[in-house]
Structures are given as structure tokens and as C-alpha cells.
Amino acid sequence: DTAVSQTPKYLVTQMGNDKSIKCEQNLGHDTMYWYKQDSKKFLKIMFSYNNKELIINETVPNRFSPKSPDKAHLNLHINSLELGDSAVYFCASSQWLRGYNSPLHFGNGTRLTVT
Amino acid sequence: AQSVTQLDSQVPVFEEAPVELRCNYSSSVSVYLFWYVQYPNQGLQLLLKYLSGSTLVESINGFEAEFNKSQTSFHLRKPSVHISDTAEYFCAVDSGGSYIPTFGRGTSLIVHP
Numbered sequence: 387d388t389a390v391s392q393t394p395k396y397l398v399t400q401m402g403n404d405k406s407i408k409c410e411q412n413l414g415h416d417t418m419y420w421y422k423q424d425s426k427k428f429l430k431i432m433f434s435y436n437n438k439e440l441i442i443n444e445t446v447p448n449r450f451s452p453k454s455p456d457k458a459h460l461n462l463h464i465n466s467l468e469l470g471d472s473a474v475y476f477c478a479s480s481q482w483l484r485g486y487n488s489p490l491h492f493g494n495g496t497r498l499t500v501t
Numbered sequence: 502a503q504s505v506t507q508l509d510s511q512v513p514v515f516e517e518a519p520v521e522l523r524c525n526y527s528s529s530v531s532v533y534l535f536w537y538v539q540y541p542n543q544g545l546q547l548l549l550k551y552l553s554g555s556t557l558v559e560s561i562n563g564f565e566a567e568f569n570k571s572q573t574s575f576h577l578r579k580p581s582v583h584i585s586d587t588a589e590y591f592c593a594v595d596s597g598g599s600y601i602p603t604f605g606r607g608t609s610l611i612v613h614p
Contacts, residue, residue: 426606427607428606428607429591434601441601476544476545478545489535489547490545490547494542
């Protein structure tokens with residue numbers, strides 16, 4: 387059983403389009419994240435949600451909008467896609483444990499290619 | 502604030518040789534430290550973690566890391582690597598409280614036959 391699942395795995399689209407990536411976790415965790423990994427493997431935090439509430443919103447264009455309908459889901463919607471948005475996007479989850487976050491569980495990523 | 506520095510972007514090594522991947526962190530409070538591994542076309546997986554107690558922590562596949570508070574380091578070591586260890590390795594720090602985990606830029610371990 388996949389703990390953190392993302393769909394789709396691959397996403398190829400043209401500039402200017404709007405697309406969504408979905409993420410679901412079945413671990414019962416209370417915190418979910420979106421990370422962007424560039425071609426040099428650098429992982430950058432984009433958003434973090436705790437119990438459906440946004441707690442971290444790094445410097446990300448407002449074309450990116452996360453939505454958390456419940457604790458188990460965190461979706462990422464991207465408007466007006468640009469070439470520079472091409473990357474691998476990872477969803478992750480963790481549980482808040484007496485003062486620190488449990489280790490993160492990652493999905494397998496969504497490779498977004500904007501042409 | 503917290504930060505992580507992985508000093509080597511790429512580490513090539515021959516099979517069965519020892520390897521060390523370096524990680525230094527910066528934080529103004531107590532830290533929790535992690536190493537994650539990313540195999541090609543996969544997400545990151547936890548390799549090992551330091552939360553408290555013994556400063557030497559081990560993984561099930563032969564890796565170990567030692568927390569050194571005076572040197573603010575958490576280097577990853579393996580005495581004999583396999584081809585299958587070829588992957589990207591990420592060090593991460595979590596200072597607890599309102600912080601979220603911060604990842605280093607990753608080290609690509611390339612094991613040659």
C-alpha cells in the first residue's frame with residue numbers, strides 16, 4: 387500500500403495552460419508539504435500544511451495555489467504554466483511529535499514538463 | 502534559523518571501497534538530523550536519523566552517521582559500498598518548534614564496478 391501517492395507521475399503541457407497535481411497520504415499524518423526539485427536535484431520547500439491550515443508559504447509565484455480539502459490530501463494547482471516551472475514536484479507528509487516533525491514520507495514525484 | 506551544507510556535490514567511488522558523505526548544519530537550538538536517499542526516478546526515503554541519545558546511528562543497509570555537536574556535523578559513512586548504493590543522498594536538519602525540515606543540496610554517490 388502506497389503511503390504517499392501523487393498523480394499524475396508525468397505531466398507534459400504547453401505554456402499558458404493550467405494544471406493540477408494531486409497528493410494523498412494514508413499514514414494519518416497531520417502535516418503535508420510540496421517540494422520542487424530542479425534539474426540539479428535541489429529540493430525547495432514550497433508549501434506546508436498542518437491540519438488543513440497553511441503554515442509555510444515560501445517565495446512562490448501566486449500562480450501556484452495549494453488546496454487541502456482534508457488532512458489526507460494536499461493538491462497543487464498551477465495557473466499559466468511557464469517554461470521555468472518544469473521540474474519534479476514532490477509531496478510529503480509527517481507527524482508532529484512532541485516538539486519536532488517525524489521523518490518525512492515522500493511520494494514518488496510528478497515530473498512536469500512545460501513546452 | 503537553520504541550514505545544511507553538503508560539501509560534495511558528487512562522490513565517485515569504486516565498489517567495495519569505503520565512502521564518507523559530508524554534512525554540516527547550522528542552528529541556534531537543539532537539532533534533529535536525518536539522511537535521506539533518493540534512487541533514480543523515486544522519491545526520497547529515510548536512511549537514518551539522530552534524535553537524541555547515542556551519537557552514532559546506523560541504517561539497516563550498512564550506513565552509519567555520527568552526530569558531532571562541537572563540529573556541527575553529521576557525516577554519513579559506509580565501510581564498503583555496492584553498485585546498488587548509487588543514488589542521491591540528502592542531509593536534513595529540523596530544529597523543532599516552528600521550523601520545518603531544511604534539506605542540503607544533495608550529494609550524488611556514484612559507485613563504479
